[in-house]
Amino acid sequence: MREYILSPRIGYSVEDAIENTSEENAVIEVYEYGVWKGSYPVTPLSMQIFKPQPHPRYMRQQRIVLREGEKVLKKPIPEDYLTTDVNPFFQIIQKIVSQHEEMTLEDIARSLIHDMRMFKETKEDLYIIKQLVNKMNEDGLLLKWKEKYRVGVKIEMGDRLTPLVRGYDPFIWEIMDLIERKGLVSLDEIHRKIITGLKWTKRISLVDNYLARLEAEGCIDRVGDYYRYIKRPEEITGEVKKKKI
Numbered sequence: 001m002r003e004y005i006l007s008p009r010i011g012y013s014v015e016d017a018i019e020n021t022s023e024e025n026a027v028i029e030v031y032e033y034g035v036w037k038g039s040y041p042v043t044p045l046s047m048q049i050f051k052p053q054p055h056p057r058y059m060r061q062q063r064i065v066l067r068e069g070e071k072v073l074k075k076p077i078p079e080d081y082l083t084t085d086v087n088p089f090f091q092i093i094q095k096i097v098s099q100h101e102e103m104t105l106e107d108i109a110r111s112l113i114h115d116m117r118m119f120k121e122t123k124e125d126l127y128i129i130k131q132l133v134n135k136m137n138e139d140g141l142l143l144k145w146k147e148k149y150r151v152g153v154k155i156e157m158g159d160r161l162t163p164l165v166r167g168y169d170p171f172i173w174e175i176m177d178l179i180e181r182k183g184l185v186s187l188d189e190i191h192r193k194i195i196t197g198l199k200w201t202k203r204i205s206l207v208d209n210y211l212a213r214l215e216a217e218g219c220i221d222r223v224g225d226y227y228r229y230i231k232r233p234e235e236i237t238g239e240v241k242k243k244k245i
Helices: 014-019 044-050 089-096 105-115 123-139 169-183 187-197 204-216
Strands: 004-007 025-034 035-041 062-066 069-075 081-083 142-145 147-151 161-164 184-186 219-223 224-228
Touching: 004 014, 004 089, 004 142, 014 184, 014 204, 025 044, 035 123, 062 224, 081 089, 089 123, 089 142, 089 147, 105 123, 123 142, 123 204, 169 184, 169 204, 169 224, 184 187, 204 219
Parallel strands: none
Antiparallel strands: 004 025, 025 035, 062 069, 081 161, 142 147, 184 224, 219 224
């Protein structure tokens, strides 16, 4: 098994390499079954091709000792990554809102469609965005005041990170990344990655709906209980029209 790990260069901390990645402070190291095989410089192209995982040291919790006992310090989720345990769209929306003091629903939708390019400007997608924001407000992840939203309870980093890729639905990116890397993947393995590994949803039906959509678009082909890679789905693009939702 080959792994690509984003690691700090000598003289830099692992936090520098992950939170402010550059060719100066980070390098992509290659391991095969745990054995170091070489490295690649950090460039936009190499990051896109290898999709390196953050160095394991970065994921370890930091602890400090206070008078009342030991306290675990949670690390923030790096800008270009998503974490486990929480719906990825909740994470992305909170990232967007955290960059501003407050945002309307229309502002959030415009950013998801135009900047992040993870939705299209259709009635169906606008409805989904509205439902996501409503759910986040119910759960306290967003706080609504006079038709504007602010960040509520901050989402914390889980036990691993995965790249945030603009232009693709995160579920589709992760499913296709698995199928493309292996060529032929069982339905059970896809379920395990999304539900047990990333813990982004507990709904098998949601994963199956994504697979049906990818099959209908000619990106994958089902062979019994396996899916075969055919082609990468098209990147989501398009301009945003001013529309009230």
